[in-house]
Amino acid sequence: MSGFDIFAIVLVLLVIVTLVAGVKTVPQGYDWTIERFGKYTQTLSPGLNLIVPYFDRVGRKINMMEQVIDIPEQEVITKDNATVTVDGVAFYQVFDAAKASYEVANLNQAITVLTMTNIRSVMGSMDLDQVLSHRDEINERLLRVVDAAVSPWGVKVNRIEIKDIVPPADLVEAMGRQMKAERVKRADILAAEGQRQSEILRAEGAKQGQILQAEGRREAAFRDAEARERLAEAEAKATQAVSEAISKGDVAALNYFIADKYIKAFGQFAEAPNQKIIMLPVEATSMLGSLAGIGEIAKATFGESAASAAAARRPGSVPPTGGTPPAVPPRQG
């Protein structure tokens, strides 16, 4: 092997080593920091990059994607002295590879510890009930504090979420009992309310019924009174008409009507289906009076012959009557 042979081989090796050292392909999602003799000079972005071999070397390879940190479980004492176990997650993204590399020694650990201590302080200022029901508020407060704290490291914390809040078992059991008692109370109140409502409704119904009945009675009374008034008016008119007729005409006509009514009434007695014994006081004078009236009319109408025929039929054909039947029906009410 001559010197030139060795030179050629070494040259090729040197070129290859140099190229591999000087050409850096940075994958998407990462930024690489470059140190010249150990001092940070620049940040390589994704793609092919050229650096000066032998002087420069890649320092840190920083993940620029959003990352998730699990915040480990820890015990937190709330304002009302309940001990709860809490864990969570934090999402952060590096925006400045240089700061994230050199401003903080261990970024993940730093963010984790910061979040843990802040969970303590935020939850420690709240009651257990608040802690359990105001997670949004807790997340918001944590985010503001932690995000402000990590900004010197070129990092942005995008969200912090409390995952689990576990109160101790006996507390959970007590909460369960409280819940049950609440429900039972509500059920009892509802039942009582229902009872009350139904009672009220029934009473209302009864009241309404009575009012309506009374109204009905009142209405009926009014109408009765009206009827009686009308009746009286009618009677007055009838009486007036009769008395007018009488004053104009003959008393004998009146007598005829009375006798007619009397006989019709008697006929109705006779047709009634029950057994009866009709006792009639014999008042011959009134009967005769009425008959005489008829006779008078007959005479006046048919002349002498008809009147004698009627007189021949008289004995036994007409029952004797007692008194005059009333001309008007008795008043009601």
Next chain:
Amino acid sequence: MTNMFASLGTWNWLIFGFILMALEVLAPGVFLFWLGLAALLVGLISFAVAVSWQIQLVMFAVFAVATVPLWRRLARPKPDASTSPFLNKRTEALLGREFTLEKPIIDGSGTVRIGDTVWRVAGPDTPAGTRVKVVQVDGANLTVAAA
């Protein structure tokens, strides 16, 4: 082994070049593809002109260095080179956008709600509720001015 290489002669370069190119697929990001290209060139030239293996090696070294400007040109970022230019550059996407101040800027620091998170912004003192425009980004720090 050496006999085999010697018997193959210039074919070695071609074989070596293709093997390097194939290795690039398996181990990306190392400069293997370009070394493979240089090896292929050396092979082609050796077919045309008979040169000693030492000269071939030197040629290989020269070509390998010469490929650097080639890929530099390829790697030069074009404005429309990527379908998502703001990948992993979330803040640069915010440049020129307008938001409403959630907390007032006092002593050069306030907050703005963007998406579902809170961003701290720097700028001249402004009361809360003002429309502000992102005028400058530096890492996670946004600088705003009244819109």
